[in-house]
Amino acid sequence: MHREIVREEIERTAMTMTAPHTIGIIGATGRTGGWVLEECLRKGHRCIALARSPRKLERFKESSPTYAACGNKDLLRIVRGDATTDEGIGALLEAKVDVIISAVGSSKTAIVVKKTADALVDALAAREECDMPRIIWMTSTGINEATDQAKSYPLFGKPSRWFFGYGGFGWLQFKVLIPYIIGQELWEDMGHSEDVIRKSGGVSRRTVIVRPTNMWPISEEATFSQKWWAEGGDGKDLEYSFVEAEDAPPGKWIYRRAIALALIDLVTDTSHDGTAKSLFAA
Numbered sequence: 001m002h003r004e005i006v007r008e009e010i011e012r013t014a015m016t017m018t019a020p021h022t023i024g025i026i027g028a029t030g031r032t033g034g035w036v037l038e039e040c041l042r043k044g045h046r047c048i049a050l051a052r053s054p055r056k057l058e059r060f061k062e063s064s065p066t067y068a069a070c071g072n073k074d075l076l077r078i079v080r081g082d083a084t085t086d087e088g089i090g091a092l093l094e095a096k097v098d099v100i101i102s103a104v105g106s107s108k109t110a111i112v113v114k115k116t117a118d119a120l121v122d123a124l125a126a127r128e129e130c131d132m133p134r135i136i137w138m139t140s141t142g143i144n145e146a147t148d149q150a151k152s153y154p155l156f157g158k159p160s161r162w163f164f165g166y167g168g169f170g171w172l173q174f175k176v177l178i179p180y181i182i183g184q185e186l187w188e189d190m191g192h193s194e195d196v197i198r199k200s201g202g203v204s205r206r207t208v209i210v211r212p213t214n215m216w217p218i219s220e221e222a223t224f225s226q227k228w229w230a231e232g233g234d235g236k237d238l239e240y241s242f243v244e245a246e247d248a249p250p251g252k253w254i255y256r257r258a259i260a261l262a263l264i265d266l267v268t269d270t271s272h273d274g275t276a277k278s279l280f281a282a
Contacts, residue, residue: 021267022046024097024133026083026104026116029056032138032215033103034223035232035260037076040101041066043264047076048095050088054078059224084115089123093133099267101136103260106186113139117193121200129202134273136266137197138259139190141211141278194276208266209276210242216253232257239282242272252281 023040027033028049037060040047051057057078061067067076079095081088083104092100104116117137124132198204221227233255240254240262262279266272 020044020046021098022048022096023267024048024050024092024095024100026050026092026100026102028103029053029223030103030105031223031228032105032256032259034060034228035257036101036103036263038064038066039257039260039264041070041075045075045267048079048092048097049076050079050081050083050092052080052082054080056223063224063226063229084112084119086119086123089119093123097133099134099136101263103138103263106189108186111186111189113189114192114196117196121196121203124203129206132202132206134270135197135203135207136263137193137207137209138263139194139209139211141213205274207274208272210263210266210279211276212254212259212279213281214253215259216255241280241282242277243280244277254279254281
């Protein structure tokens, strides 16, 4: 029954969208990237998923309600490759993608986001700007301007923002949590990736940087597991809003699936290209 409902949603979406796009997805095996892949297919787009371990995406095929209901299995193509290398990005570009969505998150053990940005910019360097795919690049709220602003807040800040704003919680996040628990170097990896893109000329103008707020849920359920699928949220849980990156964020938690929906909506919305936007639950 659920499969039939999903099939109806796919058909309805296909009737209302202007034209499907070919979307390259980096980080499709991650806990946010998995939702990007799911919702891309639900929207009827052709998905090219770059993965170092394609076997992980076999679990997606086995468990995804959208893939199960999809009449055209060719909408998903899995490409083996490492996004931090020129060869990996080259394999993605050879698929003639219209848009690349990066949902790569900072690793707990390695610098990967900046390396991915380096490889992407290097691979596109020889192309004319009009021949480049558009880039939707996910980092995190608190990067660059927002980080500087948050660090300047006093411990208690405004009463209405003491916990979920950049008052006490912001102080705790940027003075304690990031430097001593997450690791400053790994956190700054995302900021450094933005610097690479911003200095890249044409690539920068073809890129929208998206900085989601605190991601929900915070559990570590394996991507594509039964519990992970159950954490998607529904209805109003998936509403979102963009604000200027320099604005102080309201600090609401946002579902990872809502982040995926926002990234995919940008596929057909070019009005934010060349800018950075913070993303929050509506």
